[in-house]
Amino acid sequence: MTQRLSPLARAGLLLFSVAVVGALIGFAWEGEVHEREEARLEALMTSATQELNASSRAPSSAQASSGISEAERNIIQRATQGLPPYKGAVPQALAADFLGPNAPMAAAWFMTEDSPQEVLGFYQGSLLDAGLPIYFHNYNENAGYVGYMEPHTKVMHTVSVLVQGQQTAVFVSKGKVADLLDNPVPMPAGLSLPPGAGEPMVLSFREEGRVRYVITADLEPEKVNALNAFYRGALEPQGWVMDEPEPGSNQVSFRRGSSRFDAAVQREGAAARLYLTLEQQE
Structure with missing residues (x-):
């Protein structure tokens, strides 16, 4: 069996990848990544690393290559197409087309003992040798990206x-996401954001007849304590039943038949980030 990431870990990693691509579309071809966007990417980088650390370690090559489904194989092929293979790497599927029909995209990942700079140097050299016009950026010695359009x-x-600890997590992706800026994925029907929430990023994953939406948005810190009351008022009239929350928790869960909804808040310094997960039959 291949390693399964938790929904929160998967969302954090995908948001980091999407943010990298979004920054490149918006700023890199003008020669500079805007300072505000770079700060946001660094925050996502930190969050994604923490979530990856919280998940189990990557399996061995033998474990990763056994039990892979045809859908996962297709995701890996799409994500790695147009990039040279990395020595000893066994890519694993992360997700595909999670930004909706307007932004076809596939993402895969693997772990290596090499440093981030060794990995980036390999891809940078290979792409330059192939005559491709690359973009390249280091946030610091622990993170960065390279690629081409x-x-x-x-x-x-x-x-x-x-x-990630003593290893480097490497994310490879291929996608056409420029149209997403004009056609973002809409919120699922019947679900709304609480007062004080910013513009959402909506991801969707489809598996075996079910669909899972992961939505994130900035949230004004003073609105965090009103989260439970807001979603009780919004969802209970639609037939949702709230699970008993843990005392002092910033997370609330609801169920309706085979559907499940979770809302949680993650503090980011003086700011706050809202995470919503909705899983239901497609």
């Missing part, structure tokens, strides 16, 4: 790296 199709190939 196909000029005619606007498809982006990206490699982003994060330190």
